[in-house]
Amino acid sequence: MFIKPIKVKSNVQLKGSDIKKLKTRLSKQFKIEESESSQVFPSKSSFSAVKIITHGEQQVTVYTVDKRPMLFEMQERLYPTLYTMWILPRLVPYFTTHPQVVPRLYNGADLMMPGVVKEGSDLKSFGRFQKDDIVAINLTSNSSAIAVGSLARSSEDLYMAGGQGICVKSLHVFGDKLWGMEASMTQQVPLNGPVLKAPSLNNQQDFPSLGSDPSPQVNKAVQQLENINIESSTESDNVQEQVEEATHINPDEVLKNMFLSALKLNRKDISNTMPILVGTFYPLYLQKQVQPNPDKPITVKDTSYKKLSTFMKKMSDDGFIVVREENKGVEKIISINYDHPELISHIPQKPNNSADDANKNSETSSHLLLTKMTELYVVNDSTKKLFNSLGVADGKALDKVEIKNYVKDYVARNKLINSPTKEVVLNDVLVEICIGNRENEEPILMKLENITAIVQSQMDETFEMRSQAGGQAKGGKRAVIQITTATRMGNKKVTLVSNLESFGINLESFSKACKVGVQASTAMTKVPGTNINQFQIQGNHVRFIYNLLTDTYKVPKNDITGLEYAKKEKIKKIK
Template identity: 45%
Template structure:
């Protein structure tokens, strides 16, 4: 349902009475869940109406910008993964093998052969009705990776003989709803599990004592960190989250003391015009424009009384004077915006913050980064002696494709390969790991990975390790026109079409793609000297580290930022 980009139709903050009704709906749908934990009384709740890629209309409810529930036809409220990670027992679970997750990420439903039965006879799939909401987790991790609806009742699943669809997937780890707010994105929390037994998954048909979950502060969004103190959970998320992203997110959440209330208000106003200008239902009440569009675009809560304008009418009057909008007084005290100037230079050159853009439903149908589900192996205590010699830490995740390369380098460095038998002669470290016997490189990799934890991680272009540097240069074309050339952008997972769009909007310059012979990646050509603009776009919007970009000294002012 959310694997492909959805199109936002409207976004509105719920009033106090509307938020109360929403909380009452949750209490009726999930009476065993403490609603105050998921939707604190003073939390900002946003209702986002969307149209999915398949043409299905839905409503997503966000709490402090984080998607927590979405609606199905008929008004049924479905918890998102963030809700399931905060309150794991809100839904019953079906368990599948870890190798099934990539297939689900490609759009497949959970088939009956992939479901791990936890009982025998008629109770092997629980006692559920057709259409029952089900969470899906993995054999090696109790945390949910998806949520869907039962395609058949439990009795019908038993009678299918192990064939057919078991769960029609609605929402999955890695889809567009999971990445709705980039600054709050989380990887799958690692909740270790023992060998499967009925006791491990009591939610499949047995009522159990509810887990006691730590209550987050009312002003904070409900995230997995707010329940990390759960008595039964032994978590280890170090290997399942991007370190660079974590440090970036923590810095994003810190308030910028240098930003004035007026600047926050002006940026939210420009962002509202940039993201929604063509979709504004003009004429539009000024109060509705402020409440539905400006407030939802603000990076921080806006308090008009703390600005020099004091009132909304004073701020809009200044925007009228500057030529952004035209306001007409319909009747006494009733003002409406009748037109907006989307060609205003400040609007054209304003680059909306990606975080605010996507959080309020104004995201482009094309995301900024390519993303992929990467298979990982986590360094355990049993393998720590081996991997710490190679500068890996306990709990660190290693891509599956790199394990063999790491092992080969270790064997070569210590001269452990027998030239006659082509088998690895174990040293003291390897002997303690899998015993004193010779093995081939492939067997050695299998022995090592069998003692590691298997998991998955959703990765994007933000991981810069081992990637070529982005190169900016200047050249002249016909008519002695200067152009800016940018290479290796796609190596960072950046989607070129979206990058070109931002260049055309921000730099107001013609942008094209040049295919270079004998090279995998394409080169971007932008009219004029746009080195400074491209560097700012890459570092501020795409969060590419400055050390990964070459050519800033070619900027118009000839100055290079010193560290």
């Protein structure tokens, strides 16, 4: 319902009498104590009623507390937002689904019967609910609510449906426009314990005696892992050389394939702009090609060439292109040999981004961030021995690339690579995670990618909304958000922020967050002598902007400069 953009019609501050009536309605409708409703509407807070119009032209009233949406009202009925469900987790009943269903809900789908995880097979497994009862949706891996909706049918009808049809009509889901209604107040899903434990791989029937060939053990274990993507390793780092050999990826070949694909797929565009700067060709065409592992893309620095100029010289020597240096350090591609046999025989892999681009064009204008839902995996009891030894705490959420890198690091630190086979010799920690119990002292060998997949499958799943931009500046350099202050006419202080767009931050939403947060006017200017946008806000608000970027937009602290320009906080004297 709130997946597509919403329009704010009015925003009115509530009076004390209105707040009291709202708390009474909340207590009566959901049968909760006054003390619980006070947790949603705490004293000394700012309360507002925001009337919005959804993309489907439906009028909805949203009740906010300190700008955070806590309830929404449709047809004289109150519904809790996720923020309220995270405060009062037992406010409404839950229906549990698998983590793999979350992206479908985020795209606007209802929760269908095949996706419901129920305990038991009788009528009681669906509770005793009526049609249109308000319910929440959580995950097998995390008991926190990730969506709110209403039952499509009564419990009896759900039981009689035979596992087909709609179960919950989704109204509000994590990551939608209601969740991101106020940029400065967004919150990620809290990490609570799993509703259901993932099936263990420590079944003795799945693992024959250790005296037998270990390969069937690995294959059978891997077959049990549903919906696991074993990513091809594309990283070039200083971890032990033998670990790197086991990944079977040649960065030089990947870069060359990307180069050839860029020439073939963009022939018309490149021909129309010839001669083209090498520094333009690389980010505009070459970097956009498909890679074995998009989450960990290969750059020129990961190859043996190290520099773009060295790689382009090699391509020129091989007869693919002709490069001319017009000025010192300024090189242009002046011609391309499309008749080169290797270029003719090369079959490029087209980027599958047409649907994504169409979705971005319609959605990003109103996004809090140019965000995407990112699947994460939580360090739990099953995997804490491995990650704790690497300094990763219990409950830490990691993405797939981070898990792969930590496993590689663990293997390298403990020198577990078997030189002849390039496989990993499992120590006691890895045996406990991947197999269960060691029956004898014979060594157990397993491929690195299989260990990574099993470790990932043993972790609890969750999700975060993360920026799609990687903070990449032109020329391949890492972008940094620069905060500074300046003095304008009338000796007025202003705060200036550069490079926000490099991190996928929607400037309109960022400006709104600052206006609401510090009650100051904002403007967009240009950095003198460039076409780079620069955000400006009246007054010294360096600390507010720094906290907004790190807490709400999840920008790493190392990617922000200028905190030293913040106002010095006054130290209160203790009387």
